[in-house]
Amino acid sequence: MADTTTTSPDENYLMKVKGYVRTQKGLILAAEIFISLIILICYAASYFGGYFVLALSEMIISTAxxxxxxxxxxxxVLVVNWIWTDLFRAGLAACLYLITSLIAVIGGSGDGARITGGVFGLIAGLLFAYDTYTIYLQAKTTRQQTAAPGDARV
Structure with a gap:
């Protein structure tokens, strides 16, 4: 008789995805991936399709x-400081989304897809800025916890 209590690797992977999306960081990253996909579709449908490169790259990096x-x-992998790398990723994405979206919204007269992508880009910029803030708080608490107690007599 077959053992029905074992789980396949696909089910195990799906359980990891479901469990991670329930965390705050997982939810933020999933939202970043989703909104980058929406922006990618909007910019790809626009007359000026060059703006979609930012959305595509941020979607790929957020997925990674x-x-x-x-x-x-x-x-x-302890060679990379993941907190600071993630902070840099989110901060740069927030700045780039805000700049690109403002350009798209201001100069997008007559191109509804470009304006829509710009509005979603502003929302994504705020989402990435919030992610930057949460990572900064995490880095700050991590640094305080790992700081060695110093001698006050020095």
Whole structure:
């Protein structure tokens, strides 16, 4: 008789995805991936399709960080400081989304897809800025916890 209590690797992976999306960081990364996909579609439908490169690159990078954090590879690969790398990623994405979206909204007269992509880009800029803030708080608490107690007599 076959053993029905074992789970397949696909089910195990799906359980990891579901479990990670329920965390705050997982939810933020999933939202970043989803809104980048929406912006990618809007900019691709626009007359000026060059703006979609930012949305595509941020969607790919956010997906990579989602997989890294979900599979807990950040705890195995200790060569990279993942907190600061993630902080840099989110901060740069927030700045680039806000700048690109303002350009798209201001100069997008007559192109509804470009304006829509710009509005979603402003929302994505705020989402990435919130992610930057949460990562900064995490880095601040991590630094305070790992700081060695100093001698006050020095």
């Amino acid at each position: 960080f989602f997989v890294i954090f979900m599979m807990e590879l950040d705890k195995q």
